[in-house]
Amino acid sequence: MKKCLILVLLLGVSTSLYAQKEFNQWSLELNGGFNKSMGPLSPDFYSPTLHIGHADFAARYMFNEYFGLKGDLGLGVFNETKGKSPEFTTNYIRVNAQMVMNTGRMMNFENISRRIGLLTHFGAGFGRLSFENTVFDQPSDYVYNIISGITGQYKISNRVSLTGDITYIHNGRQTYTFDGNSYNAPVQPNPPANPFIHAPGGWWTGALGLNFYLGKNEQHADWFIAADKYATKEELSTQINGIKDLLKDSDGDGVADYLDKEPNTPAGAHVSFNGVTLDSDGDGTVDHLDKCPFLPGPSANGGCPLEQVIDQTDYLKKAIQDGYVAAYFAFDSSTPSSFSINSISYVSNFLKKNPGVKLEVKGFADEIGPENYNIKLSEKRAKAVYEILVSSGVDSSRLSYKGYGEDTSVDKSSADARQMARRASFEIK
Incomplete structure (x- = not known):
């Protein structure tokens, strides 16, 4: 766990450190909610559609109002559907580096509301599946993954926003099924032996969370609009008076x-x-x-x-x-x-x-x-x-x-x- 936390910090620090100007660029993200292992699962093994068992933490840096990077750590557990599937418990942990796009700004959400935002993110990383009820001697499966998702935002204040995220994770080189009781292969070897097929697996998460914005400026890049610096009543009044002066006919x-x-x-x-x-x-x-x-x-x-x-x-x-x-x-x-x-x-x-x-x-x-x-x-x-x-x-x-x-x-x-x-x-x- 310590190594994973250190990696998340390194991903955040490794981003380009541009000087902050008119908006804050750093934020911390905390999310928790549901997960669903789509497959593969062993025959007669099922996982519930809405299973509470996921959390993730991230540090994000925005280069400007539109693009940024984040490093995040996700962890949780998969379990069986009660009364329908044999019992299994699979713990997972993943670490990812992702590109972030402020899609709400690109689509001019500010014309609808200054409190509603939309982020999209995608990237890649590594993960580990740990099986508690496996029939195999190997308790863990190490995979790489590709990740993508969409995050809705509601601005509570200049320092905090409420988020709702849906993310899909595609595992690569996954040796075992998500329940850990079969090889991830169309045909099971007999006697059991690793077939080294390493097929893919897929799962998704749905989470609610909070973004905490860091920095000395009033707005974070998620909500900053460059034109706002001209929108104060005092400056608008000055411009109007200047126009009036131009139109004078002495x-x-x-x-x-x-x-x-x-x-x-x-x-x-x-x-x-x-x-x-x-x-x-x-x-x-x-x-x-x-x-x-x-x-x-x-x-x-x-x-x-x-x-x-x-x-x-x-x-x-x-x-x-x-x-x-x-x-x-x-x-x-x-x-x-x-x-x-x-x-x-x-x-x-x-x-x-x-x-x-x-x-x-x-x-x-x-x-x-x-x-x-x-x-x-x-x-x-x-x-x-x-x-x-x-x-x-x-x-x-x-x-x-x-x-x-x-x-x-x-x-x-x-x-x-x-x-x-x-x-x-x-x-x-």
Whole structure:
């Protein structure tokens, strides 16, 4: 017995000793319950299905939340079915090294309950069967075994969990039957002599037990969830406040501060998608102060040219080409951003002042999502701008709209570039 206990300790110590970080890695396990020798048994020998006579002890080390190793010692006794079988008593002891998998974590049991877990384990080892009522002179049989099982867990506290385990053990090179009164061979030698067949044998155990978790951290690897370190109310509140700060629009131009490249825009100013005051005709007079925002002229003349210019189309084309006049959209949205209404209003005013001009609204999307979906989304965006222009008083016969899908001209690795791709542009016909 002492040698077996020493071996269990050596199996535990021989595992890789990684530094504990955010969770405890060691646990001790104590189980007791039923066993059943499936076979082989001598003719007319039977063992009860639920026989109380098993106990096991283990030390387990988890490398992470998913995998670990354990060394365990199992011992117990097999007996006959009373009134149906001749008497026999077979004591057993086994020592095993096993791989452990936190199957409950792999299957996301935490989404159902934080107190229910599931472990699976498998490994190999050695055992001894000792017979008290054998007809042979040999009182013991030494075997190797392969073991596998499943363990349900219920978390009582951070230090203790209740377990229920079902394990199957497959013996190899078993010389005698489990009752110890026959050779493990299809034909019994006469006179009796060891046939050296060494056939296999099988048995199972069902046990209830406790896991005791060791270590200075709050959680053991069985129950640790990495995301929990972000789940405190204080940290969540801090993150929410940070998002609120990002969404502030201090100058009221419709562009959030974190996107606004001109954070102190004067009240009433017309701005681009990144919050910069627009000067569509590039004459040095910003649009909201420019009486002719699409025609360059001196500030002394209100931004209008000193000589009357009949055709203003070229200036609008340039403003569209330079990105000053476009409607922008949020991700997966077909509603223009608030700051884009200024651009749509400019186009509406231009068309009203130039009744001979026709225009197409061209919708675009970023590269995220399937191609067919992006085509439909870009068309919705174009149609939304088209409808705003019509509702503003522009004759629908002068307008058309079309969705062009993904805008391939932008840098896909840039979030800002993708924002520029979510737009509706204009083309003068």
